[in-house]
Each structure stands twice: as C-alpha cells, then as structure tokens.
Amino acid sequence: xxxxxxxxxxxIKTRGQQVTLSCSPISGHxxxxxxxxxxxxxxxxxxxxxxxxxxxxxxxxxxxxxRQFSNSRSEMNVSTLELGDSALYLCASSLTxxxxxxxxxxxxxxxxxx
Amino acid sequence: xxxxxxxxxxxxxxxxxxxxxxxxxxISGNEYVYWYRQIHSQGPQYIIHGLKxxxxxxxxxxxxxxxxxxxxxILPHATLRDTAVYYCxxxxxxxxxxxxxxxxxxxxxxxxxx
Numbered sequence: 001x002x003x004x005x006x007x008x009x010x011x012i013k014t015r016g017q018q019v020t021l022s023c024s025p026i027s028g029h030x031x032x033x034x035x036x037x038x039x040x041x042x043x044x045x046x047x048x049x050x051x052x053x054x055x056x057x058x059x060x061x062x063x064x065x066x067r068q069f070s071n072s073r074s075e076m077n078v079s080t081l082e083l084g085d086s087a088l089y090l091c092a093s094s095l096t097x098x099x100x101x102x103x104x105x106x107x108x109x110x111x112x113x114x
Numbered sequence: 115x116x117x118x119x120x121x122x123x124x125x126x127x128x129x130x131x132x133x134x135x136x137x138x139x140x141i142s143g144n145e146y147v148y149w150y151r152q153i154h155s156q157g158p159q160y161i162i163h164g165l166k167x168x169x170x171x172x173x174x175x176x177x178x179x180x181x182x183x184x185x186x187x188i189l190p191h192a193t194l195r196d197t198a199v200y201y202c203x204x205x206x207x208x209x210x211x212x213x214x215x216x217x218x219x220x221x222x223x224x225x226x227x228x
Contacts, residue, residue: 033216043201092157
C-alpha cells in the first residue's frame with residue numbers, strides 16, 4: 001500500500017512569507033502528527049490530529065498551525081516565516097495515534113527560509 | 115515520558131550483530147520501549163517495541179532487562195543499509211485519545227563498516 005506522502009519535497013521561502021505543507025496519510029490511518037527536525041533541536045513534536053480535531057500540541061508558537069480534512073489528509077501552515085523555521089518537516093500517520101501502533105513517517109518537506 | 119540515554123555513536127562490522135544499548139532507569143510500569151531509526155534524508159522508520167518481554171520481528175530483536183531499566187536493540191546481521199541514527203523512546207500507551215507525539219532524543223549514530 002502507498003506510504004505517507006508529503007508535498008512538496010523542497011521549498012524555498014522568504015522571511016515574512018507564509019507556507020503550507022501537505023501530508024496524505026496511509027489509507028485507513030486517522031491520526032496525523034507533524035514534527036520539525038533541525039540540526040540543533042533534533043526531532044520535535046508539533047501537533048497531532050485525529051478525525052479532524054487537534055488532540056495535542058507541542059511547544060511551538062502560534063505561527064505554526066494545522067488542520068485535518070475528512071479524508072484524513074492534513075496540512076500545516078507556518079505564517080510570518082523566520083530564518084529559524086528552516087527545517088525538515090515530517091508527517092507521521094498511525095491508525096489511532098495510540099502508541100501501541102507504530103507511526104509511519106513520510107520523507108518530509110525540506111523548508112529553507114532566506 | 116521517561117528519559118532515555120544512548121551512546122552518541124557506534125561502529126559495527128558488516129555481517130556482525132549490532133547491539134544498541136538504551137538506558138531508561140526512570141521508566142514507569144505502564145511505559146513501553148520503542149525503537150525507530152532514521153536513515154539520512156528520510157523520515158524515521160518504526161523498528162520494534164516492547165513492554166517487558168523480549169520481542170523479535172523481521173527487522174530486529176529487543177531485549178529488555180528484568181528490572182526494565184535498560185534495553186538492547188539487536189540487528190542480527192548488520193548490512194551497510196543499516197547505517198542510520200537509532201532512537202530509543204519510552205512512552206505510555208494511552209487508553210483514550212490524545213497522542214502526545216514521540217519524544218526523540220539524540221539517538222545513536224550506528225555506522226556499519228564494510
């Protein structure tokens with residue numbers, strides 16, 4: 001079956017702009033989580049959606065937001081981009097979001113802010 | 115979630131067993147041990163998880179000590195493609211909704227030598 005699909009793979013934006021990243025989970029998976037990976041901070045949890053509802057959020061400013069659609073596809077948005085937002089953004093899907101099921105990650109979107 | 119300690123890096127010869135240790139001395143009774151790995155420029159990949167019994171799947175074996183304060187991930191016959199950063203994660207399995215996401219540490223950079 002198809003894996004987790006993230007688009008686009010690479011993105012270059014200018015400071016102050018906003019960006020929207022997309023994630024299509026594995027068919028049947030209802031939970032989608034987002035992570036930010038930087039060389040300095042490593043992998044950090046952004047937020048998790050289940051059945052179109054945000055269930056949990058990591059320690060990130062309000063400029064980072066997301067949503068999930070009825071078909072479980074998810075988008076995350078970053079407004080007023082800063083240089084420090086340059087990172088690999090990863091999406092992970094799972095059946096329910098419970099830890100007893102493994103999370104399947106996409107290959108990520110590499111965002112560069114200039 | 116309990117904190118984990120892993121060596122920063124390890125080497126292993128191709129064809130030999132790679133044994134990756136993880137210390138989680140503050141683990142609680144309801145916390146599971148999960149292992150993920152991240153190959154360069156890809157998203158993390160789920161490997162295996164366990165509570166207190168040893169576990170084995172097609173990828174690896176997980177040995178958890180009787181007091182559950184540490185564990186070892188074993189790749190029985192390491193290949194060059196196993197070169198990656200390996201993350202040991204300890205977390206609860208929630209009975210209800212609300213996935214907090216995975217807390218990734220720095221992991222162990224395993225280098226398989228030809």
